[in-house]
Amino acid sequence: MASSRLARWRSLFPLVLLTVGAAYALASWNWCGSWAERAPVLVSQVRGEGPLRAGAAKVLLAPPFPVVVAGYNPPRPEASQAVVPLHARAVVLETGGTRVGLVSLDLLLVPDVLAARVRERAKASGLGDVLVLATHTHSSLGGYDSRLVAQLSGTGRYREDVVEVITAAASDALAQAAAALTPVSLEVGEARKPGFVTSRSGGAVPDGTLTRAVLRGPEAAVAELLFFAAHPTLVPRRRAFVDPDYPGRLSALREEEGSGVTLVLQGALGNASVAYAKGQGLERVSGFAQAMAKLAGSATLSPVGETVRLALARADAAMPRPDASRLVPSLTRAAGDNLLCGSAPRVAEVGALVLGPLELVAVPGEPSVAAGLELLRRTGATGVLGLADGYVGYVETAANVEAGRGESRMQYFGPALLERLSVAAELVAGAAGFTP
Template sequence: MVFPRRASWRSLFPLVLLTVGAAYALGSWNWCGTWAERAPVLLSQVKGEGPLRAGAAKVALAPPFPVVVAGYSPPRPEATQSDPPLHARAVVLEAGSSRVGLVSLELLLVTDVVTARVREHAKTLGLQDVLVLATHTHSSLGGYDSRLVSQLVGTGRYREDSEATVVAAASAALGQAASALTDVTLELGEAKESSYVYTRSGGTAPDGTLTRAVLRGGSAPVAELLFFAAHPAMVPRQRAYVDPDYPGRLSTLRESEGSGVTLLLQGAVGNASVAYSEGQGLERVSGFARALSELAGKAPLASAGPSVRLSLARAEAVMPRPDASRLVPAFTRAAGDNLLCSSAERVAEVSALVLGPLELVTVPGEPTVDAGSELVRRTGASGVLGLAGGYVGYVETPDLVNAKGGESRRQYFGPALLERLGVAAELAASTAGFTR
């Protein structure tokens, strides 16, 4: 019997070349199509003024173990426990005819799907609108974002039970806060320590300002809002526990000292990381939380008066076409664009919140300090909050995007991103009644 000669690699080379060429051509096809442009659209508005009432609550965010630890690219550890525990914290505010909620989740990011589901539940509580924000913790649970790019680069394989856990915790915290409304006064202050933060990729560094808003009921605080800007990326990457990083430790520490339910909300943080060297490992994380708590205690407080403005306006920005030119080699640019398009939302939400003298713009991503400054210039805001109502990645200034500098090397969209968000922010701010 005669057996056929085994095909040599040389005879297979044309087939391999043809297959690779076909895959390259398929991946390079413009699957994104054209992305429509239009003016931003106002989604909602709530506005009131009068004596302030508030309620606050925190609820355990209990992951469906075992669960992937989100925050970094693979390989990612899988956790079977949380240490310290994760939480969802909520504050409900009421003034005049306005009743709105703020929810802070100890997560890497929040999605528009999670935000929409939390808002649906909030309607049953009599809330007119809700802001949902993430602390940006790089060591929390993953699996709750169904977008392919997010699964690949940050949150791991999507699981319905992870998403349901996040929604349930946020909704429960809102419900408990809404049922605990009481008369409060608003007190504001700020303190600064520039040595706690530094710039990672060029551009302007955060100045280390911590803004403190205290909602005081009688002699005891009901809640405390802390606005700060620094990446919570201090927990070791391969630790097989979910962990709230310094935001969770800071909130728990403040609560144990009688500050009421404490929410840590991230400012213009995209190009900042924590720079603090006390201790090693988890000791370093706890040390930074203690340092921030001491800084908050140094913030001199001033009353906002007996009558408080409370308004929240949300606007929808149309997103520019995704742009992978800074993320992948030039010859794979088209394929990179297609991958981003498969996960990118065509619209994003920008909000404007007024709480007494505070006039804040929120964006669904990580604005750098320079991008935040541009949003402040355009809207007259007293500050910018990131990681609210969804996630579109980093937001850098057009000049740095064109120069491939700053955080633009991690930005999913082209130089038009900040302009699109800025126009929507102007609409939200004017509707909310910014005075600056």
């Protein structure tokens, strides 16, 4: 009996070998093709100057439970509740006949398709343009990104009902904010605590600067924008509930203290540090949020004046061909490229936002500290916003990609990625009227 099985296996072995070889050859075929290189194209530009009005709102982002918890590789838990509520928070700004919106979502990322849906619905509120951003919490709901690589690596199986819930919450927040417009003054300041954020992957060290912008109405603060750079990864993995991590808790604390609707916006990223947060588990998350709230309150604010500049410009940048060489073994490089090609956008949006003295470049991914510094140098911006209007993954400098340093081992594209984004950033910086 054993000898007959062995003989059968020997007879099938060439067929198995041929099948495996054919599958390998098929997967290694260049299905990706060549990707055209072209100059970035300006797709939107609005500018105004004068007395500022603002409105703000936050809307509950209620997941259609049960939902997968996004943020990490499989296996992922399925959640049936939110211990701390998720929200969509929006600010609408208006001056000189120009009205723009910012909406921050308690999500891991914002796909470009989702951003486009939100922007389309926002037209009903008279908004000239909208910037859609994610807080980047690694413990929120998933199911809203249809790209295969995103589903496999972070967000879980795509669900249209999840997308509709997120779109509706973002749109409602923008509509309510637009309906609440009132005259405001603008105040801007900074505070710094280097120990609040640590370096990622041995790259450049973040400086821990928190920029605070307050929109103050006649009777109370309408809204507060907090710009900081730290991955929200404090919630323990594999927990079967959705959670906004420290950004949601920080926003809630500031709102309780009378700062108005508070948007926490990510910059060039490091990791949130637990050095100032006592306890374990969710106690640690709350501790970090409390320390951040105290840091925000310590920022010395300076009034901007009655005349405020406001601008938002966006441009499409052609992406370089995906490159899986740092993500998979060399023998499967071609197959890895093909997998990425099916999910990687051929164009990505880069934005530029001006609010008084703040001149910010917005990129659709996670720029490293070094990449952020390069974007500042190229554009003269005062800061960088990440996780905006799309997602192309990590963004590293060409030198770090070629040397295998920093975040390059997780970058989906080759060394040319930052250059493509930088050229588009230069275009939108000019369109938005960045100060030379």
